[in-house]
Every structure is written in C-alpha cells, then in structure tokens.
Amino acid sequence: MTRGRRWSAAVLAVALLAGGCTDEDANARFRPGAADLGDPYVPGAGNGGYDVAHYALRVRYDPASDRLTGQATVTVTATAGLSRFQFDLAGLTVDRVRVDGAPATHRRDGNELMVTPAHGLPAGKRFTVEVAYGGVPQPLPSGELGDGGFHATGDGAIALGQPESASTWYPVNDHPSDKATYDLEVTVPDGLAALSNGVPKGQSSKDGWTTWRWSEGSPMASYLTTLVIGNYRVSTGTHAGKPLVTAVAAGLPADGPAARALARTGEVADFLAERFGPYPFDAYGGIAVADERIRYALETQTRPVYGPGFFRGDRPNTEVVAHELAHQWFGDSVSLSRWSDIWLNEGFATYAEWLWNEHDGVRTVAQAFADRYAVTDWTKPTVDPGRAAMFGDAVYQRGALAVHALRRAVGDETFFRMLRGWLAERRNGTATTADFIGYAERIAGRSLRPLFDAWLVGAGAPALP
Ligand SMILES: [Zn+2]
Structure with a gap:
C-alpha cells in the first residue's frame, strides 16, 4: 500500500x-x-x-x-x-x-x-x-x-x-x-x-x-x-509452522553447493529473526536457477532467486542467503518510497552478511568493517547515488559502514532495539531515509544528523564513534 x-x-x-x-x-x-x-x-x-x-x-x-x-x-x-x-x-x-x-x-x-x-x-x-x-x-x-x-x-x-x-x-x-x-x-x-x-x-x-x-x-x-x-527439483516442507518451498534447477547438482545453501534457509532466517524481530511473511523459500544470464540474486518476496554464479565453489554460499533473507525485513516488509533511498535495503542486507559471517565463524563484524573502511571511496554518496550507481559499493558497502557506525554510536542494546522497533512500526509499508533518521533519533533520544551526514554523504573518511 x-x-x-x-x-x-x-x-x-x-x-x-x-x-x-x-x-x-x-x-x-x-x-x-x-x-x-x-x-x-x-x-x-x-x-x-x-x-x-x-x-x-x-x-x-x-x-x-x-x-x-x-x-x-x-x-x-x-x-x-x-x-x-x-x-x-x-x-x-x-x-x-x-x-x-x-x-x-x-x-x-x-x-x-x-x-x-x-x-x-x-x-x-x-x-x-x-x-x-x-x-x-x-x-x-x-x-x-x-x-x-x-x-x-x-x-x-x-x-x-x-x-x-x-x-x-x-x-x-x-x-x-x-x-x-x-x-x-x-x-x-x-x-x-x-x-x-x-x-x-x-x-x-x-x-x-x-x-x-x-x-x-x-x-x-x-x-x-x-x-x-x-525443470526444477522442488522441495516442500514447513519451517516454524510456515510453508518452506525451495527449488533447485535440474541442471545443477542434486547435492551441490546451491542445494546445500538453500537447505539452510530456515536456519539463516531464524538467526536474522533473533536480531530483527519476527520473520515478516507467511512462507519461506528460495529458487536456484541455472541460467547464466541471471548474474545476481534477488530478494523476491518469501522466495529469493539465486543466479548460478553464487554457487561455483565447493562450499555452500550462505552469505548470499543471509543477504537475500535480510531483505525480507529490509526492502520487502519495509519498502522504498523512492529508489534514491535504496541503501535502506542494501546497506542493511550487507550488514546482515557481516552479522551472519561472524556467527558462522568466517570473520568478525569488526574485521569486515575495517576491511571495507580501508578501501571506501568517500566521494561517492550512499543516499541518492544516481541511477547508474544504484547498485554500487557506496550503496551496499558504505551503507553497511554507516549501519555499523550507528551501532557504535548508540550501543548494541539500543541499536538492535532500534532495528526491531523500526521494522515493527513500518511493517508492510514504505519509508525514506529521513523517516529512518527521525526514528533512530527518537529511540536514541538525541540528534544523529551529523553522524548520518558524515557516514552517508560526507566527502571524507569519518572517525568511528
Ligand atoms: Zn541486496
């Protein structure tokens, strides 16, 4: 609506x-x-x-x-x-x-x-x-x-x-x-x-x-x-009392990395629900396609679609599953009013990858932050990046850096309470960057404008709070 x-x-x-x-x-x-x-x-x-x-x-x-x-x-x-x-x-x-x-x-x-x-x-x-x-x-x-x-x-x-x-x-x-x-x-x-x-x-x-x-x-x-x-291998079951439907293209191995990554859909969704609040929809799932023209994964509601490029290694790629499932909260349940605010989807989904990787023993959030911070081009804005850059690093990676800066500024307890409250308040609706900043300031009880300005659009590298 x-x-x-x-x-x-x-x-x-x-x-x-x-x-x-x-x-x-x-x-x-x-x-x-x-x-x-x-x-x-x-x-x-x-x-x-x-x-x-x-x-x-x-x-x-x-x-x-x-x-x-x-x-x-x-x-x-x-x-x-x-x-x-x-x-x-x-x-x-x-x-x-x-x-x-x-x-x-x-x-x-x-x-x-x-x-x-x-x-x-x-x-x-x-x-x-x-x-x-x-x-x-x-x-x-x-x-x-x-x-x-x-x-x-x-x-x-x-x-x-x-x-x-x-x-x-x-x-x-x-x-x-x-x-x-x-x-x-x-x-x-x-x-x-x-x-x-x-x-x-x-x-x-x-x-x-x-x-x-x-x-x-x-x-x-x-x-x-x-x-x-x-031609797909379709698996129909339930997770947490809701239907879980996954499908893997018949052209992909039956027990290959795509099938094994999708099999962890429920586990990853539960991990995210502990941090973001209840899973927002009535079904779970995922679809792994074999068509090489699909060079991306997309958070199609309740059932993300994953291109074959994510599953080339031996190890199941659960990072991409965490990203697309995080979008069920950030992007699907709470959606954009306009595309220039797409960091509200991608910054949080990228941050969810960092959270999942820390949980999964790949690397800590602090390490992910440090690695990204070191290579970020601060001249490129996260908000209103322009149509040509709407899927660029400034939206995804700099967006995730800004999310982590917010967490550092307000502390873990307030940060996760803020995310859960925001997602509950805006569930099934749409929002803008200004809406999010206004909500964050309300929960934090203080101005966060300088922080967001520096991390989202400022032209120089900010100091981590
Ligand atoms: Zn995304």
Missing part, C-alpha cells in the same frame, strides 16, 4: 455528496491519471491517481512457443477523480479491458496501457480492472543488473529483475511505493514446475497442463514478484 495517499472520510463524503452537479462539473472532477510517479531513477514507471490493493493473475505459458496468455484482475482505489488511468505493460497485446465488469476503451503508448472507463471514477472509489492479454514476453533492456523482466529459457522462463521487471508479464503499477497482495495461477505443460511468491495453494492437472497456485497475503512491491518455470 502507498503511505500518505489514503482518502479521509471527509473527502469521500464530499465526493459522494457532489451528485447534484451538472455534467460539466462532473467531467471537471475527472482527469487522466499521471503517466508515471516522478521517480527520476525509473522514468515512466508507476502511475498516478490510484492505489492497487490486489492483483489476481492467471497466466498460461508454453515453452514450445514462448507464448504467454494472461488474465489480470486488479483491485484498485482511485486517489483522484479519474477520466483515464494507466498501467505499465511492456510489449504483449491487450485483447480486452473491463472496469467493474463494463467494457473500457484502451490503447497503448510505449510501455503504457491507457484505460478509459465508460464513466469517470470518483476519488476514493474502489474498482476492479480486468485485462486479457498475451504474446511473447521480452526482457527490458538496460538494467544495471543486466536485463530485467521475462527471460525465456530452454525449458521454461524466469521473470525477475530490479528495479523493473513485472511489466513484462502483467499489467502493473510498477513502483515499490504501491504495494499490493497477490494471487497467482500459472498453467504450464505437465512435468514442469511453476514457482512464485508466497504460500503454495496446490496444483491441478488437466489435458496435459498443470496449474500451480500461489498466494502472497502481505503487501508486495512489484519488482519483488517472480515467476520461474522449468
């Missing part, structure tokens, strides 16, 4: 009472929703004038033809009077759009789907949009992590990517500030797995096709959705 865009009862009442006006007045109340959310890191992404509550997606994918057909039912609340609104949708052909069951006109403009309902939608109105669509999905070019979006593989497909990927396989308000819950039904040829986020809701087969069902009941940012189809 988007914070700060809730309509008050008073505004709703005004909208409802305005029924006696002329047609001209009525038309004046409705304007086209904005074509993006004004985030300079992702021009064109997201859309204005509404807030999505839920996506119900039914997709069918045939690896033989690479063709996807989809039916999206999106539950939306207007946050302004809308004559027209837009979804992000890259490629694909839209066959039909309905708003509250009535046919709506639609057209495409680049990666936008513009929908004009038969009647204007008053501010505060909740409505459903059904979109029937299909085609051969494509990746989005130019992501700093490599192409994001829908990749056809030999045996299936992988839809994945940050900061954008969702619009390559369903119509979406593609910005983390508009989180929503999801239900997904994926139909694939019998014998293939179809993995996604959240709680598994069973499978059924008919006429050579199997439908896999998934449900994510906690609000999820669109870039944290994933769809992975293909």
Whole structure:
C-alpha cells in the first residue's frame, strides 16, 4: 500500500455528496491519471491517481512457443477523480479491458496501457480492472543488473529483475511505493514446475497442463514478484509452522553447493529473526536457477532467486542467503518510497552478511568493517547515488559502514532495539531515509544528523564513534 495517499472520510463524503452537479462539473472532477510517479531513477514507471490493493493473475505459458496468455484482475482505489488511468505493460497485446465488469476503451503508448472507463471514477472509489492479454514476453533492456523482466529459457522462463521487471508479464503499477497482495495461477505443460511468491495453494492437472497456485497475503512491491518455470527439483516442507518451498534447477547438482545453501534457509532466517524481530511473511523459500544470464540474486518476496554464479565453489554460499533473507525485513516488509533511498535495503542486507559471517565463524563484524573502511571511496554518496550507481559499493558497502557506525554510536542494546522497533512500526509499508533518521533519533533520544551526514554523504573518511 502507498503511505500518505489514503482518502479521509471527509473527502469521500464530499465526493459522494457532489451528485447534484451538472455534467460539466462532473467531467471537471475527472482527469487522466499521471503517466508515471516522478521517480527520476525509473522514468515512466508507476502511475498516478490510484492505489492497487490486489492483483489476481492467471497466466498460461508454453515453452514450445514462448507464448504467454494472461488474465489480470486488479483491485484498485482511485486517489483522484479519474477520466483515464494507466498501467505499465511492456510489449504483449491487450485483447480486452473491463472496469467493474463494463467494457473500457484502451490503447497503448510505449510501455503504457491507457484505460478509459465508460464513466469517470470518483476519488476514493474502489474498482476492479480486468485485462486479457498475451504474446511473447521480452526482457527490458538496460538494467544495471543486466536485463530485467521475462527471460525465456530452454525449458521454461524466469521473470525477475530490479528495479523493473513485472511489466513484462502483467499489467502493473510498477513502483515499490504501491504495494499490493497477490494471487497467482500459472498453467504450464505437465512435468514442469511453476514457482512464485508466497504460500503454495496446490496444483491441478488437466489435458496435459498443470496449474500451480500461489498466494502472497502481505503487501508486495512489484519488482519483488517472480515467476520461474522449468525443470526444477522442488522441495516442500514447513519451517516454524510456515510453508518452506525451495527449488533447485535440474541442471545443477542434486547435492551441490546451491542445494546445500538453500537447505539452510530456515536456519539463516531464524538467526536474522533473533536480531530483527519476527520473520515478516507467511512462507519461506528460495529458487536456484541455472541460467547464466541471471548474474545476481534477488530478494523476491518469501522466495529469493539465486543466479548460478553464487554457487561455483565447493562450499555452500550462505552469505548470499543471509543477504537475500535480510531483505525480507529490509526492502520487502519495509519498502522504498523512492529508489534514491535504496541503501535502506542494501546497506542493511550487507550488514546482515557481516552479522551472519561472524556467527558462522568466517570473520568478525569488526574485521569486515575495517576491511571495507580501508578501501571506501568517500566521494561517492550512499543516499541518492544516481541511477547508474544504484547498485554500487557506496550503496551496499558504505551503507553497511554507516549501519555499523550507528551501532557504535548508540550501543548494541539500543541499536538492535532500534532495528526491531523500526521494522515493527513500518511493517508492510514504505519509508525514506529521513523517516529512518527521525526514528533512530527518537529511540536514541538525541540528534544523529551529523553522524548520518558524515557516514552517508560526507566527502571524507569519518572517525568511528
Ligand atoms: Zn541486496
């Protein structure tokens, strides 16, 4: 859900009472929703004038033809009077759009789907949009992590990517500030797995096709959705009373480092929960893919996806598991309002690697800090690093240095109480750097502004408190 865009009862009442006006007045109340959310890191992404509550997606994918057909039912609340609104949708052909069951006109403009309902939608109105669509999905070019979006593989497909990927396989308000819950039904040829986020809701087969069902009941940012189809060894169990689903590509060794690292998912999640507070979601898991184009791991909600490069050695790489699972708290449960604050995700996830490595006997946090401090380029800012540097060392490593400086400044007891309180207060929401600093100062009972300025954006090496 988007914070700060809730309509008050008073505004709703005004909208409802305005029924006696002329047609001209009525038309004046409705304007086209904005074509993006004004985030300079992702021009064109997201859309204005509404807030999505839920996506119900039914997709069918045939690896033989690479063709996807989809039916999206999106539950939306207007946050302004809308004559027209837009979804992000890259490629694909839209066959039909309905708003509250009535046919709506639609057209495409680049990666936008513009929908004009038969009647204007008053501010505060909740409505459903059904979109029937299909085609051969494509990746989005130019992501700093490599192409994001829908990749056809030999045996299936992988839809994945940050900061954008969702619009390559369903119509979406593609910005983390508009989180929503999801239900997904994926139909694939019998014998293939179809993995996604959240709680598994069973499978059924008919006429050579199997439908896999998934449900994510906690609000999820669109870039944290994933769809992975293909030949996988799927393991379904429970951990701490919740479903745990891991999947390892059939092309990777059955007892290799990927399988052994993913097998420690529950243990790593428990370690982090002791420090960050209760695990925020209803399911656990992870997916190890074999496709070499996936050169990163991504914290897709409840079920991170790990590229093959993390598992080349003999030893299971649990550091990357700690990083992606830490994001379940930092990034997934508490999400970004804007991409320029991405250190709030990556600085804390990197610090979680340091905590885990200390616990796992690899090296101490103090050593990790010292090693990084020695090689840090202090001219590069951690906050608002620019789109080209959003996955750079200043965000990850300098961000983790700042987290450790905060810990040193306030002491261990206050630091971990601060993290748990922040995550509890902001759970399922979004936040900015200023929100975090304000919260930290409230818990510490003193100004921390000079500390954060020095460690996050100052141009010289600060002294450790
Ligand atoms: Zn990360």
